[in-house]
Amino acid sequence: MPVPDEIKAYERPRCTEIHQVRGHYYVYKTTSVWDRERKRPRKKTLGCVGKIVPGRGFVASGPKAGPAAPAGAPVVREYGCWALFDGLNPGLREQLEEHLGELGVRACF
Incomplete structure (x- = not known):
């Protein structure tokens, strides 16, 4: 048609x-x-x-990522491996901060 x-x-x-x-x-x-x-x-x-x-x-058409989260919704972040490493070595974050700086640690955690 x-x-x-x-x-x-x-x-x-x-x-x-x-x-x-x-x-x-x-x-x-x-x-x-x-x-x-x-x-x-x-x-x-x-x-x-x-x-x-x-x-x-x-x-x-809008983005195909799916529906947007409503305002005030909690932010979910995955941290499984880093939580394990931090639990096994409590000073890991401070050691990484010495070598990578604060921004490098934020990228990791």
């Missing part, structure tokens, strides 16, 4: 194309790659960069 002209009229990034998936219009980044066998360029779709919402226009 062709994409309607009203959807094509919205502003979107260069080198992109619009695909309709289940009634929604998604914008995909494209590039061309040289095909040695056919001796001509071939289109390659790289991935979704956003979607077009009627009435709003182009909406960029």
